[in-house]
Amino acid sequence: MTDFVELDVRPVLRAGGEPFGQIMETVQGLAPGQGLRLFAPFKPTPLLQVLGSRGFAHEVTKLGESDWQVDFTPSASTGARTGADAPADLPRDGVWPAPVREMDNRNLDPPEPMVRILAATETMKKGEVLAALLCREPVFLFPELAKRGHGWRGAMESDGRTYRVLIRIGAGQDASK
Amino acid sequence: MPGASLSRWSLSYFAAAVVFLLAGQVLMVFGFGYPAAALRAPDTLLVVHCVTIGWLSLLMCGALFQFVPVLVVRPIYSNTLPLPALLLILAGLAALLASFLQLGGHLPVIPHCFAAASVLLGSGFGIVLWTLGRTLSAARPLNLPARFVAIGLCSVAATVTLGILFTLAFGGYTRAPFALELLGRGMPLHVIAGLGGWLTFTAIGVSHRLLSMFMLSPELDGASTQWTFRLGTLALAIVIIAGTVAVIARAGLNAVLVTAGLAGAGTLALYARDVVQLYRKRVRRVIELNSRMAGIALGHLAAAAVLTFACAVSGGFGQYGGALIFLVSFGWLSGLGLAKLYKVVAFITWLECYGPVLGKTPTPRVQDLVVEPRARTWFWLYFAAVDVGTVCLLARAPLVFRAAAAGMLLASAGIALELIRTRRLANVSPALRLPQGTRLPRLLFTFVAN
Known part of the structure; x- marks a missing residue:
């Protein structure tokens, strides 16, 4: 059973903000084996690709018209690259910085x-x-x-x-x- | 690569199309074909095919090679095949027009001209269908505008097949009873599949997206627009499938045409609702010439629907059928075609010339490539001449009709010159025309790097 850290980015997005940096910080802070449970007002397709390239599997659930839950689970076979277990020299191409x-x-x-x-x-x-x-x-x-x-x-x-x-x-x- | 590139040969299709539009109008000015000749006389058929294949179909093919990739957000299956397709269609059309000239006694008999036209046109349109069909099938499930195009492509396949059967039966290549029945009574199916299915239904689908793009209106893909598609598809299926079966079975066509007509009327009513929404909900209040003129063309489609209804009620198709075909071909299809061509040529030229240097150096806007006030005069003259021409055909005034055709010819030539000026960047101020890193676009094709 995966232990999930929850993050709700709906308020940030509704206020017109950009939660990408916050999401990536949370991912960096995950302990080995820990997953991320994300709540968003839309299906965050680009993020699925970003975290997919870092070894996270995802499960998307539509909770309502503009409420989505996405569970990102570290894949056992690849070993997801969180902040805790990723070697410092690992390429981070999958991670994009927050927009300037x-x-x-x-x-x-x-x-x-x-x-x-x-x-x-x-x-x-x-x-x-x-x-x-x-x-x-x-x-x-x-x-x-x-x-x-x-x-x-x-x-x-x-x-x-x-x-x-x-x-x-x-x-x-x-x-x- | 995701996204869409420029179509290499669309400009060649457009150029050939405009030449046939002008040629068709020259023939009308000289009183060749209807109304001086009968509606089914060889001379009339020559003018009709010059306009429907030479102008409208080449225009539509060129537009679809550029626009289908935009609709489905995928590259075209081949950016090369459109060229042999164009050459085959041009050769086939030349053979077909020569065949009509022989029938009319203007040319000595050349053996197998009809057969050559069938083979060449069949292969040319076959390549068009293959290229667009493969592009669409790679993009399934299709969005709504693309589904309209798919049904339009099925309709052109039916139109060409019927046309080939006519020529084979007429040229004596087949004595098969079904082909002779089709030749005798299948003409309305050929006309409706071509003007209604291929040209109008495709134009309806494409116009949904083009109007929404150029006026910043919300995309229409709701239940009402879904029904426009379903009902239109039903109408075409009834005409093409049930109509063909009825003709071959020697049964009456009236029931088929009335049922299809009702479904067609429903389709146009729903489409009218869509169009009104697109214009009313637009974010952009001041719209460009192409959207205004498209509106006038749409008004002509409505007028054609009313005329069709009046003919159906009064049994006047025999008397007014010619005027109806003229109104659909020139008021609606050619009007919309010229309006959208005016925008599309400017857009393609701008993207081809300035795309590579955008953001690196000052570039003109798309609207700097055109001079709308000048073109507006030509468009108004064009629509006024079409209206006078339609009235002349209804009122049987052939001499005034030829004067109206001269007005259409003058206006079309004026618009064609504007298109050439756009393509040659003649309207752009010299200081901005060719910044470093750009080159003057060629008149007849698009330079595509890939």
Whole structure:
């Protein structure tokens, strides 16, 4: 039976905040064998990939219209990399830092969201993350990000109307699956 | 790679399409075909196929090669196959038009011209269907706009198959009773599958997404829009499947057409509701020329629905069928096509030229590639001429109709010149036109690096 540390990021997100850093801090602080029980207002698809790459299996339960519970369990075969058991020199490619810049591009005419995002990426440093909200999946942006060597993760939020994309400067294609 | 790239050959399709639009209008100006000739006369069939295959179908194919990947957020199955498909369709269309010229006595008899047209058009559209079908099937489960496109593709397959059967029966290649029955009575099925299924139903699906994208309206995928899709699919299935069975079984077609007509009317009513919602719920209050002109084209679709109803009630299809086909082809489909082409050419050109340097250097906006006030005049002239032309056909005034066709030709040529200016970046101020790292786009194809 896995012992879970609970984290509720719904209030932070509803207040317009970005809980990614807090989630990763909690993961770093997990004891060996401990899991994370996360409560969020939408299915956190990018996070499933991030923690999946660190050896966590997940189980998603929809509690209500905008209430989701996700149990992240350290996989016994791989040994999840928490702060306690991960060697210091282990590559941390799966972990993205909190965004240094947030943009809300939902009410801009196409292709203005793409123009603004690419302009922002040109001013950021390697490894930094940009978060942007859009009203649909930016299909023409992805090839351009790939050409410029940036990585991205994105998913439609549970309202079906907001697409949230995280872009990491110079992260190549490693995470853009 | 996820996402969508630019389609390499869509511009070639658009260019060929516009040439056929202008050619069709030139023929009308010179009084070739209907109304001077009968509706089923070879001369009329030549003009009709010049417009429906040469202009509307090539336009739709080019648009789908670019737009289907956007709809399903996946790359196109092949960015190369559209070129041989285009060449085959062009060769097949040339053979088909030559066949009609022979029938009309304008050309000496060339043996097997109809057969060549069948093979070439069948293979060309076959490649189109294969390319788009593979792209769609890789993206299942399909979203709603993509499902409209899938049914549109089934309809073009049916239209082309019926067309091939007509030519084989007509050319004496087959004496099979079902082919002769279809040749004798199947024409309405061919027309409805082509104009209604392939062109209109696909345009309805694509317009849901394009209108919502360019006016910042919420996506429509609720129950009402689901019913637009189901009812429309039902109407087309009734016409194409039940209609073909009825013709082959030598049964009456009226019951089939009335049932399909009712389902079709329901589809259009639901679509009208969707469109009104898209325009009313838009975030963007001041809309661009393409969305305004699409609205005018949608008004012509409504007018065509009313005219269809009036013909059905009064039994006037024989008398007013020509005017109805003209209104659907030029008021609705060509009007929408020209409006969206005006935006899409600017967008593709902008993305091709400035995409690589966005954010690195100042670049023009998409709207800097066009001069809307100039184009607006051409669009208004175009729709006014179409309306006059429709009235002339209803009122049997062939001479004034030719004057209206001249107005349409002038307006279409004006819009075509605007498209060329957009493609050549002629409207962009010289200081911004070609920043370092960019190159002038080619007129007839898109440079795609991959």
